[in-house]
Amino acid sequence: MNTSGSSIISALGAGSGVDFIKLASDISAASFAVQRDSIAARKTSLEAQISAAGQLRASVTGLAAALGDRIRNGDLAPRGELGNAAVARVSVPPGVSPRGNFALEVTQLAQGQTLLGRSYASRDALVGEGTMTLRFGTVAGASFAPDTARAAIDIAVTATDTLASLSAKINAATGGAVQAYVATGTGGAQLVMKGREGAANGFVIETAGAGGAAAPGDLSYLGWTPATNAGQLQGTARDAAFRLDGVAMTSPTNRVTGLPGGFTLNLTGTNTGAPTSLNFANNTDAIAGVMSDFVAALNDIAGQVNQLAAPLGGELGNDPGARELRRDLARLAGQVVMPGAVDGEPRTLADLGVALNRDGTFRLDTARLNRAIETTPDAVAAMFTTGVSGVFGTIDRFARENTVVTDPGSLGSSLRRFEAQVAASDERLARIAEQQEALRERLTRQFTASERQVAASQSTLTFIRQQVDIWSARDN
Template identity: 70%
Template sequence: MESAGSSIISALGAGSGIDFIKLASDISAASFAAQRGQITARQEALSAQVSAAAQLRSAITGLSSALGERIRTGDLAPKGSVANTAVASTIVPPGTSPRGSFSLEVTQLASSQTLVSRSLASRDTLVGEGTLTLRFGTVSGTSFNPDAARSAIDITVTDTDTLATLATKISSASGGAVSAYVATGTGGAQLVMKGKEGAANGFQLEATGAGGGPVAGDLEYFGWTPASTNGELKATARDAAFRLDTVAMTSPTNRVTGLPGGFGLNLAATNTGAPTTVSFSTDGSAYTSVMEDFVSALNDTVAQINDLGAPIGGELGNDPGLRELRRDLAGLAGRVVMPGATGSEPRTLGDLGLSLNRDGTFKLDSARLTRSIETSPDAVAAMFITGANGVFATFDRFARENSLTTDPASLGGSLKRYETQQAANAERLAKIAEQQEALRERLTREFTASERRVAASQSTLAFLRQQVDIWSNSDN
C-alpha cells in the first residue's frame, strides 16, 4: 500500500516530457500569424495591381513606339525615286520627311587623287632610307595649294624598307587618308597611292633621301609634286558638282547630305545638259492602313482597361490612374495634332477618321479620312512625321502623360504608389520576422531554464522518495 508521502511525491510528476524548442517556435509563429497573414494578403493584391498597371503602361508606350517606328521606317516613310536611275539614288534618313520633286543635273562626280610611282624590279626591292613627307591640299594643273589646317605627315624610311613595306608605312602613318599598295604590271612593281574623295584631299609627296637624287635606290625616286615628272598623276581629287532645281552646289564626296527636307543623294554618273527628276511621295493607302491598325491597337487597350478596371474582380477597379486614362482616351479624337493648320486642313485625330463609340471603343471613319487625304494630301502627309507635331508626337505625349510617375493621378503615379506600398510591406514583414525570431529566442531561453529547474526538482524528489521508502520500511 502506497503511503501518503509517496502519493504526494508521485503527484508532482517525474519530468515535463515537453519539446520546449518546438513550443517556443510555435508560440512565436502564432503570436505574429495574424499580422503576417494580413500583410502577405495585401502583398499579393499589390503584386496583382503592379502587374496590371505595368501591363497597361507597357501597352500604351509600346503602341507609341510602334507608331513612331512605322512612320520612320515603315510604309509611311517617304519613298524617293530618280527618273534616271543611272545618275543617282536617294537617301531618306529616319525622321526626315522630304516631299515634292526636284530637278537634278550632275556635271562632275567627286573623285580621289591617284598617284602611281615609277617602277622598280619587284615589291621586295629596297627603296633607300630617308624621310617622306605627305602634304594635303588642292592640286590644280602644275600648282599645289596646301591646306593650312592639316599638318604634314613625316614618314621615316629605313635602309631595310622595301617597296611593299613603304606602302604599308604610308597607309598606316596617314591613318587611311592615303591608301597605298604595290601593283606589279608589265613594267615592273609600282607604288599606287589613292587619297580620299574631294578637292581638298589632294596631296604631294616630298622625299629626302641619302643624296643620290631621284634614281632607283634613293628615296627621292618617289618624291612627287604637280610640277615634277616623277611618277604619274592618274586622277585628280575633285568635288562633286551638281545643280538642284538649277541651284549650283558642290560636295566633297558623291554621297550628298543635307538637301531640302533632309534627304540625300548617292551620285553615280553625270547628266550634263539632261536634268533628271528626283521625287518623293507616300502611298495614300498607307495612311488608311496605319489608321486602321492604330484603331485596332487602341481597342485592344480599351479591352484591357475594361478587364483590369472591372468593379468586381478587376485588379484596378478603383484606381485613379486608370480612371484618368479612360478620360484621356475618350478625348483622344479631339486632340490637336497640327496646331498650325489653316483653313480646312486637318488638325485633329478626328480629322483623320478617329472616332469614339458609345461603349468607349474606337472606330475609323474611313470617309472622313479619305476626304482629308484627297483635299489636303500635303497636310495629311505632314501629320505623319516624327517631329514636334503630328500623330506620333501627339500620341507620344499622351503615353508620357499617363506614364508620368510624378503625377499621382496618372497610371504611372498609381504604379509608383503600389510599388512604394510593396516596399513598405516588405519592410514590415522583415520587421515581423525579426520580432518573431526575438520572441522565439526569448521563449527558448525561458523554457530551457524551466527545464533545468524541473530536472533539479526531479533529482530532489528522487532523493526524498528514497528517504520516504526507507522510513516506511523501518516502521514496518
C-alpha cells in the same frame, strides 16, 4: 503496497517531457502570425498592381516609341522618283517632306586622287630610311595649291620598312584621309594611294631619303608632285558638278545635302545634256498601313485597361492613374493634333479615320482616311513628322503625361506609390521578424529556467522513489 508506491511515482511523473525550444518558437510565430499574414497578403496584392501598372506603362511608352521609329526611319516620308535612275539615288531624312518637281543634270562625279607608285621587285622590297611627308590641297595640271588649313602628315620610315609595311604606316598616320595598299602586277609591286573625294583632297608626296638618289631602295623613289608626274597620277581629285533646275552647283562628295526641301542626292552617274526629272510623291500606302497598325496598338492598350482596371476584379480597379488613362484614351480621337491646319485640312485623329467604340476600343474608318489622303495629301503627310504637332507629338505627350511620376493622377505616380508601399511592407515584415526572434529568445530563457526547476524536482522525486521502495521492501 507495491501497487500504492507505483501509483505515487506515476502521479509525480518522471520528467516534463516538453520540447521547450520548439515550444518557444511556435509561440513566438503564433504571436505575430496575424500581422505577418496580413502584410504578406497586402504585399502580394501590391505586387499584382505593380505588374499591371508596369504592363500598361510599357504598352503606352512602346506605342510612342514605335511610332517615332517609323517616322524617324523615313518610312512615311515622301518618295523621290527619278526619270533616269542611273544618275542618282534620292533619300529623304526623317522629319522633312520635300515637294515639287525638279530637273537634274549631273555633269561630273566627285572622285578622289589615285596615285600609282613606281615599281619594285616585290611587296617585301625595302623602301629606304627617311621621312615621307603628305601635303593636301588642290592639284590642277602641273600645279599644286596647298590647303594651309590642313597640317602636313610626317611618316617616319625605318631602314627595315618594306613597301607593305609602309602602306600600313600611311593608313595609320592619315586616319583614312589616304588609303594605301600594295598591288602586284605584270610590272612588279606598286604602292597604290587613294585620297578622299573632293578637289581639296588632292595630295603630294615629299620624301627625304638617306641616300639622295631616286632609285629603288631609296625613299626618294616614292616622291611625287604634279610637276614631276610621269604617269603615276591615275585620277585627279575633283568635286561633283550638277545642275538642279538649271542652277549650277558643286559638292565635294557625291552625297549632296542642303537641297530644297531637305532631300539628299547620292550621285551615281552623269547625264550631260539630258536632264532627268525628279518628282516627290506622298507615300500614301505607308500612311494607311501605319494608321492600321496604330489603331491595332490602341486597341491592345484599351483591352488591357478594360481588363486590368475593371471595377470588379481588376488589379487597378480603384487606381486613379488607370482611371485617368481610360479618360485620356476616350478623348484621344477628338484631340486636335494640328492646331495650325486651315479649313478643310485634317486637324484631329478622327479626321484620319480613328473612331471610338462604346466599349472603349477603337476602329479605323478607312473611307474617311482615304478621303483625307485623296483630298489633302500634303496636309496628311505633314501630320507624320517628329515635330511638336502631328500624330507622333500627340502620342508622345499622351505617353509622357500618363507615365510621369510627379503627377499624383498619373499611372507613373501610381506605380511609384505601389513600389513605395511594397518597400514599406518589406520593412514592416523585417521588424516583425526581429520582434518574433526577440520573443522566441525571451521564451527560450524562461522555459530553460523552468526546465532547471523541473530537473531539481525530478531529483527530489528520485529520492522519494528510493524511500518508497525501501519502505515497501520492509513491509514485505
